Amino acid sequence: MTAVLALLSAAFLVLPANADPLPFDDCPAATFCLYSGADGTGERRDFTDRQSLESYDPAWDGKALSAKNNTALWACVYGDPQYGGVLQTVKPANKDAYEAGAVRSHKLVPARARCFTGYERCPDNRVCTFTGPNGRGPMTVHLPKTDAATQNYGNSYGAAAAPKSVWNRTRKHVCFYPEPTFTGSWTDPADSRKYGAYVVLRGDSTTIPEPFVRTVQSHELVNGTAECQ
Incomplete structure (x- = not known):
């Protein structure tokens, strides 16, 4: 023991x-x-x-x-x-x-x-654009305002801020344009069709497709898509 x-x-x-x-x-x-x-x-x-x-x-x-x-x-x-x-x-x-x-x-x-995704960062009643797809990357929160020259209820931001994705959290539709003056058009290389605006409906979030991605420079909010320029 x-x-x-x-x-x-x-x-x-x-x-x-x-x-x-x-x-x-x-x-x-x-x-x-x-x-x-x-x-x-x-x-x-x-x-x-x-x-x-x-x-x-x-x-x-x-x-x-x-x-x-x-x-x-x-x-x-x-x-x-x-x-x-x-x-x-x-x-x-x-x-x-x-x-x-x-x-x-x-x-x-x-x-x-x-x-x-990173869309959840966007505040209510705002249009948010993102430098990356699916709401990722740096985000810009757009406070809608009336442009002095065109009287369009939207924002103009130029090529440097052209986004890859967007969430429209407003109660209006959004019309995106290739020019900072709420004008311009795109031509689809696949079928040569022309588009005067890229539309994101109220409440929708999306990654912007070709030929619109990284080319939009302004947007306006409208009650109906027929109001797009």
Whole structure:
């Protein structure tokens, strides 16, 4: 009996007094955790399951090398601010690793499909245009105003801001034009048909197709599509 007790005591003595926590184990519940080091090491930054950030402060912009999604939601991680760039998704309760510069914005959503869009950022009763497809990338919120020259109830913004997608959250239809003066037309190279306006109906969100994408420079709000110029 004495020999058996001695062996058991020796076995216990070899165990460390305070074992180091496993990687990512320090991530709190209902939290999305970013780490400055690989495998859950380095400095940690926490985001609750209700927090989504379109950009980080300079100290963390592109600095995260690993993450733990300790929430019941999907984590959508983007390579550019404002939900732009390369998209990576993290299942609930999963971990992930990243190259330097790969994490520049994130959001938490109930279904993975919502990672591929960013339309939800658009406020009610506004027309919102986006530099990327499906409402992703930098967003411009248009406050409708009457143009002094044309008296059109809309906005003129020029080629530099020509969008790839749009959400019309107003109660009017939107007519988009290729000229900043609410005029112009497009020719479809597939069938040579001419179009005087690209229309987005009230409440609709869409990725703008060819030949209109990245060419619209103004829009107006109308009660009926026959009112388009």
